[in-house]
Amino acid sequence: MKYLTYITLFFLVTLAAVSCTERIEIELDESYARLVVDGSITTDTMAHVVMLSSTSSYFYNEPTPRITGAVVTISDGIDTILLTEDTIGGIYRTPDNVYGIPGHTYTLSVKLASPVGGYTDYSASSTLYGVNQLDSISLLFHPEWSNDGFWEVKIYVQEPPTVDFYRFMIYRNDQKITDTIDEWFVTDDKFFNGSYTNGASVAFLEQGSSSEGLNPGDKVTVEVNSIGKQYANFLWEAQAEIRGSNPLFSGPPANVQGNISNGGVGYFAAYSATRSFTLTPEIE
Numbered sequence: 252m253k254y255l256t257y258i259t260l261f262f263l264v265t266l267a268a269v270s271c272t273e274r275i276e277i278e279l280d281e282s283y284a285r286l287v288v289d290g291s292i293t294t295d296t297m298a299h300v301v302m303l304s305s306t307s308s309y310f311y312n313e314p315t316p317r318i319t320g321a322v323v324t325i326s327d328g329i330d331t332i333l334l335t336e337d338t339i340g341g342i343y344r345t346p347d348n349v350y351g352i353p354g355h356t357y358t359l360s361v362k363l364a365s366p367v368g369g370y371t372d373y374s375a376s377s378t379l380y381g382v383n384q385l386d387s388i389s390l391l392f393h394p395e396w397s398n399d400g401f402w403e404v405k406i407y408v409q410e411p412p413t414v415d416f417y418r419f420m421i422y423r424n425d426q427k428i429t430d431t432i433d434e435w436f437v438t439d440d441k442f443f444n445g446s447y448t449n450g451a452s453v454a455f456l457e458q459g460s461s462s463e464g465l466n467p468g469d470k471v472t473v474e475v476n477s478i479g480k481q482y483a484n485f486l487w488e489a490q491a492e493i494r495g496s497n498p499l500f501s502g503p504p505a506n507v508q509g510n511i512s513n514g515g516v517g518y519f520a521a522y523s524a525t526r527s528f529t530l531t532p533e534i535e
Contacts, residue, residue, distance in 0.1 A: 283368055283369070284368055285305065286303065286363070286368060286514075286517075287304045287306060287517045288359070288361070288375065288511050288515055288517035289301070290302060290343075290517075290520070292351045292357050292379070293351055294350055294353065294524055298344040298347040301359065302342050303317065303321055317339075318363060319336065320363075321361055321364060322361070323362075327352070328358075332346070351522075353382075353523055354381070355378070355521075357376065357519075359377075359519040360372075360373075361373040372513070376510065377479070377519055378479060378521060379523060380415065380522070380523060381523050383408055385406055385475060385527035388404060388473045389405045389450065390402050390403070391403040391405065392458075392534055397458075397459065399457070399464070400458045401455050402458060402465055402531075403452055404452065404455070404456065405450040405451060406448055406450070407449060408525075409447050409448075410445060410446055410448060416437070416438070416477070417440065417475055417477060417478065418436070418475075419435070419436040419476075420476070421473060422474065425470065428463055432489055433490050433493045433494060435486065439483065453473060454473070467533045469530065470529075472526055472528040473528070474524055476524050477522055478520065482518060482520045482522065
């Protein structure tokens with residue numbers, strides 16, 4: 252009987268394993284199109300950009316459709332700026348002498364030539380928060396952290412006593428290293444609120460990486476953006492979507508919450524910027 256029990260158990264386990272390999276066809280329902288907004292205004296004097304597109308089918312094997320012919324404005328309640336559409340379409344720019352002012356709330360208004368998602372009018376608002384100017388940055392090399400080592404990037408700045416949220420961007424010889432959203436370092440100030448940072452770590456660059464490695468004399472720039480809580484939450488949620496769930500079989504993440512009205516997706520952000528740079532030293 253004991254051997255019969257083992258054989259029966261083996262048969263049941265084998266049957267369960269085989270049944271797990273059954274092909275499952277998942278029906279992906281077509282959803283209605285929604286407006287996608289990616290835009291910002293900052294304290295830099297420049298042509299600020301708003302990009303408009305629409306969502307598409309999961310099986311749409313092309314770039315998402317751009318939205319052309321829209322009337323796009325940005326206002327702080329005092330002045331209203333009309334954006335001009337680029338010739339390639341779907342990209343709208345302010346004049347190149349525009350800059351945001353800390354403390355102002357900016358509202359993006361979009362009026363479409365034809366409805367997307369059942370609406371022609373969309374809007375979003377974002378408050379621009381100030382940021383203290385960086386005093387300096389430094390680089391510290393750690394040869395023991397990998398075969399080729401890592402550069403630790405540190406900043407020195409007096410952090411204000413208010414509750415703030417920051418994004419850190421890294422440039423090498425004026426070319427952005429952190430050029431995708433999953434590479435951005437986004438954080439609050441709970442560990443150094445109201446204090447002098449005195450060398451807070453904001454990035455770690457892998458020396459063996461072609462995109463991150465540094466040569467002596469390379470110019471390394473840190474850009475700090477004060478982004479506000481709502482935009483920080485949007486970026487954290489977007490990064491969680493990109494990086495996937497952990498553990499592997501945990502539930503799906505919630506939809507990323509932007510600030511676009513009428514069911515639009517994406518974000519219109521207003522933020523301040525400060526920068527400092529240093530030159531890469533010789534590795535000792």
